[in-house]
Amino acid sequence: MAPRSDTSKRLSELRMKHGRPPASPLEPKAEKAETLREAQPRFRGLESGHRACQGCGEALAARLVMESAGPDVMVANATGCLEVFSTPWPQSAWRVPWIHSLFENSAAVASGMEAAMKAKGKNTKVLSFGGDGGTYDIGFQALSGMLERHHNVLYVTYDNEAYMNTGIQRSSSTPHAATTTTSPAGKERMGKRHLKKDLLSIIAAHHIPYAASASVAYPADLQRKVRYAMGVEGPTFLVIHSPCPLGWRHDSALTVEVARRAVQCGLFPLVELERGALTNIMPIREPRPVADYLELQGRFAHLFRKDDYRAQEELDHLQALADHNIETYGLKGEGLDPMDSTGMSHVRRGGPLAGRS
Amino acid sequence: MREALEGSLAIARAVSMAKPDVVAAYPITPQTHIVENISKLVAEGDLHTEFVSVESEFSAASVVLGAAAAGARAYTASASQGILLMSEVMFNISGLRVPLVMTIANRAVGGPLNIWNDQSDTMAVRDAGWIQLHCISNQEAVDTTLQAFRIAQETDLPVAVNMDGFVLTHTMEVIDMPTQAEVDAFLPPFEFAGQLDPANPRSMGTLVDPNFFPEVRHSHHAAMGKALAKIEEIDAAFAKVFGRESGGLLTVEGDKKARVGILAMGSVVGTMLAGYEDFKDEVGPARIIKLRSFRPFPAKALRKAVKGLDKLVVIDRAISPGMGGVLGTEVSAVLSTMDKAPKVYNYALGLGGRDIPENMYRDLLKLVEDKKAPRFAVLDADLEKLAPEDR
DSSP states (O other): OHHHHHHHHHHHHHHHHHSOOOOOTTSOOOSSOSSHHHHOOSOOSBOSOOOOOTTOHHHHHHHHHHHHHOSSEEEEEOSSHHHHHHOBTTOOOBSSOEEEOOSSOHHHHHHHHHHHHHHTTOOOEEEEEEEHIIIIITTHHHHHHHHHTTOSEEEEEEEOSSBTTTTSBOOTTSOTTOOOTTSOBOSSOBSOOSOOOOHHHHHHTTTOSEEEEEETTOHHHHHHHHHHHHTOSSOEEEEEEOOOHHHHTOOGGGHHHHHHHHHHTTSSOOEEEETTEEEEEOOBSSOOOHHHHHTTOGGGGGGGOTTOHHHHHHHHHHHHHHHHHHHHHTOBOOSOOTTSTTGGGSOOTTOTTTTOO | OEEEEEHHHHHHHHHHHTOOSEEEEOOOTTTHHHHHHHHHHHHTTSOOOEEEEOSSHHHHHHHHHHHHHTTOOEEEEEOHHHHHHHHHHHHHHHHTTOOOEEEEEEOOOOSSOOOSOOSHHHHHTGGGOOEEEEOSSHHHHHHHHHHHHHHHHHHTOOEEEEEETTTTTTOEEEEEOOOHHHHHHHSOOOOOTTOOOTTSOOEESOBOOTTTHHHHHHHHHHHHHHHHHHHHHHHHHHHHHHSOOOOSSEEEEEOTTOSEEEEEOTTHHHHHHHHHHHHHHHHOOOEEEEEOEEESOOHHHHHHHTTTOSEEEEEESSOBTTTBOHHHHHHHHHHTTSTTOOEEEEEEOSGGGOOOOTTHHHHHHHHTTSTTOOSEEETTOOGGGSOGGGO
């Protein structure tokens, strides 16, 4: 058991280095922690104080990922909001080794970092981060190559469904009918004409050990998926639905609610795949109409114009897409389930299984 | 030990003796034999490295970037379109000051498609911020490759070792191959102070705004300036172990007292030296300047090397359409501060693999005797082959 204790000793040393050291036994114990932040026992890979917008889904998702991934990691980050808001030189919000190279190569840079770790006999896990533009579009080739070569890398895409960093332009991940600055609605157009790319199916076709979708609305589920992926030797992939209040034009306070409704209506199914086969889903207790999700967001406002016959057509189209997801993945739950899209809305300290008998 | 080896095989063996931790590459003619031979060494267990066979040159460059940033000695090789596809990453590697080594098996850039040798590829990334060294023979390419690993880690700059495609990569040459013990005595293990390390986390490649960006560029430029001395110093250190030099920044050969000079980079220098022997009695001697370091550009050494020349022919193996030769333009700029600068005649030769015969030495010297000799031309272009409106 010697290696195990070596590892845990090393991890605890790293935690001491990057997080708050445990209170010294010589010092009198403080009656009350000064702030909630200081009372947090968790490892913080992405610190507070960065420059993300209020209610940024990506910042929330990245913090959750880093908490679960722990200190013995290295991050390769694609160009995008996450990179920009976290590292305005000479400041950085990262407490782990972090590198940003380019928009389209984070998976390839991560491949190199992993190869270096392998060559040097180190176990540090390499994470690769990108937005949907850097993953679905411009970084797609590098990602496919990394998966095919079976690098021991966890790739996380923070999916906010458009190029937000450059000012909300459509990507191949933008949902059908959503407006962006390059897919505006007008007399001739009802937002984006094409469908959101089904990236997870393409990833599944690489037959990698583990791929999953997650949402910031379900942090316990998200973190369980990260922890699982961290334990897998080989390429793993996680797409996290991360609302962008600025780009989706919803209230900053509604980020989690918007994300939750995306799951509950079936437009963003939460699934897990191993070696390309579907192994788990988060059931939907009672599917909500897609309108419940869309109506909170300005990017879909044109779908609620009473005077436009096309609005109902597009709403029907989006409802059909959600229904298709529910059917394809078998998302409809049967009865009350604490692990379904309603039950999992409750925060569970210690993970989704805590308190379950 | 002296061995008759194909250039690419010799480079593969030299790289292997540098013990890289990570090699990443994507196949492109005429670089393929290098990575094929490295793959064989790996397959036979003679080289212990993580060989990452990537899906594009873009990823090849990105993989070695990530590997070196994580503290690994990293190597890649490419050519032509591959270099252009890599170019975005190349600027990034040097901008992040990541030390690694790449061989460029110089080849023309399309279109139209052409797989043969010239130096358009390396000239296209002239401003990428890499050290760019040129070799006239496979011996020099082997020696320069080993030196490049040391230059990279002592300057925190990436180094591109240029060797002419086919002319060198696919040619058998008797090469004095170093032994592993000699290489170990010359090349210390890889070290990169800025490496990513969980025990000392740092952020690399952050967003740098106008408050700091000019300083970043200045320090990069200054580092290139300091690299001039390093390149000479490491060539001298190499000579101590191996008993031969590769020519520091530049060397002056031929007749040092001649009034006419020829300046070039790469294998064409060898052609000119052979032409010098054959034709010096017929058309007179020339001072032949072998430029080894194109970046950083050794301005001071060049001004010294051309002192006393009336005329200097600069051979370019690339062209900047609408301007002329790239090397010629730079040489003219550097010489413009001299009181008595030689007249520069700049000729693009051997584009896309057109053969440059030894008698080109004679033709060049004869041509510049003429007062009406053009100051720039694609000299070996046969205008008869073109429609009149294209001449």
